[in-house]
Amino acid sequence: MRKVFITGLGFISSIGNDKAAVEANLRGLRHGFELYPPFQRPEIPVKVMGTIKEFAVSSVDAEDWTFPARYSIRRELLRSMAPHGLYAHCAMLQAIEDARLAEGDLQSDLTGLYCASAGSPMVLTYYLQRMRDLGVSRCSPVGVVASISGTLNFNLVAAFKIRGHSCGFSSACASTGHALGFAYDDIAVGRQERMIVVGAEDGNTEAVLPFAGMRALSSATNPDLASRPFDIGRDGFVGTGGATVLVLESEESVARRAVTPYAELAGWGQASDGYNVAISHPEGLGLASAMQRALRSSGLTPAQVDYINAHATSTSIGDASEVKAIRSVFGPEAGRVAVSSTKALTGHGLSMATALETGLCALAMRGGFTPGCAGLRHVDPMFGDLNLPRDTLPVGPRVLLNNASGFGGANVSLVMRAVGG
């Protein structure tokens, strides 16, 4: 099995639209939440969102959008994008530049692309309504590819002329965990030299508000107090959109191109709860199994792990079952290993979440710091035995676990190791 490294990152996120801004806000524990204007109506029980700045993409007509002038995108490409397609395209350009990929590296049958998003409920709703009102002949020929789940891979594979493996992953909030895991496998066993993994979400009313129907969103009105994993006052997650792109490469490719990786993706594991369509297993059964498999796949033990980037979304049930899973895997080590959830800063990016958090972990490993628990004021006594650092630690993790859990009880855990660690 070949080693796999992370060599490029791109971000359009609530805490910054490039890696420098993202790293500064991550280290400084500055969140990206605002009162989201479309939510400020009395009948909407949710007020706060992890907003994307500098982009105005609320129109269903892509030609109305405004975005930073450093991105120049032809109409022929833009017309088939949902808002998160634009975010992903911009993050992709960043990641390609960051990894210093030449055209021949990118457009090779040994370079693939795995994506995950929920599709675009906004664009889909618009087209279906137009079809009902005006007839299908008056619907755009690109309405389908702009809206359905898979829109990310359709657009990016064509726009960036990807010729290796490509597909989309659909396991809700574990989607990019799966995408990264299978991308790791493709490189480790030698099927691909390089995989680009993309997570993105619209992060607008249509994509986020339906979660209020299952009472999963925080009703907080103060952006500073809305997302607080492990806090006694946590009352649900804060939604967000944007995009994260990661470039994964084999050790041979890293050596040949003489690039410095952010970190090694050292292995992964997955397991399912077999329990409930939307509620995580109360004992964290599937997630515990995923973490054990991840450690086994990378040949590491709990004693070697010094940080867990928790899935913890700031919901009452979800955070509790994840802590039980951590205890069952780590035993006496559970109180030593540092645990935080960066969703306290970014919000919950749904399908994008694991890509975003893997990107944040890569920045922390290379930057030599461990993100603290932003927003944590009063630790839930249930979690009193955990090491939940309030502030950013000035030492980067040598080995970390990055957890993800999605609907249906799908769980993924990724292992990352510092370069030379």
Place this chain on the structure above:
Amino acid sequence: MVRATVVPGLSPADETILREALKRCSPATLEAALAYRRTGAVAAIPTVVLGVIERFVDPEHRERLRSGNTDLRVIEDLGVDSLTMLEVVMLVEESLKVSIKNEELRELRTLADINLFIEARVCGRPVPAPPRHLPAEAVQEALPMQAPFLFVQEATVGPAAATGRYQVAGTEFFLQGHFKNNPVLPASIMLEALGQLAVLFLLRSGAPELEQAVDPAAVFFTGCEGVRCHRVVKPGETLALSVRPKRIKAPLATFEGTVKVGGEKAAFAEEITLTFGYVAAVAVAGSVPATASAPVSS
């Protein structure tokens, strides 16, 4: 003034929808569409078609579009893909209240094709029989002339005219000597290309004046009149060829021919006359083969 048989009309609500639909087109496009909808004036149609296409093509192609050359092919020359062509058609349909079926759309290649089609449709005239596009392989299969003396690379043949193209590669054998250190396409070759397109017309048009299938081995050049050249043609440039039959009565067919390059007239022939025979009864005329056309000084 030619008017549509049914004036589409324009209620205030229609006008609001039309203004919204054309908001990214030039003001002239909107004015032309409003005029057509109010009066049915067919003369407004080309402005609407041009304005809608302009709205969808990449900025680098807009200048070519504004040149007034209606021989431009929407897909090949303007970089429009078939999805964008659908967007063009949907917006033209919405603006002018016409409908274009998928199978009709496939035959509409140039701006002129689209304009003629829509004008015929709104005036209640029979829509011209769709011209047939012959890609390079089909041209090679039809014509007796072959490389290195084939000067039609692709063609579109209808019952009343044929158009074709030839791009001067620069590697043609005769350019080595025409002229020394200054390759210029011989005018005789432009005339030859028009002659070859006229032969293709006889073989593939199915024009009503042709009673039977024409024998490709029995078509020869007899003469030409009123040939004028206007411009030299250099390697890399593309001849846009067109021929139109003036008289067809076996065994003679007389055509008018035009060669344009980048929208500029390069050569014109008032009359090119061929003799032909039908497959069933091969007429053997003692004429000069078409490939031996008389040189025309450039």
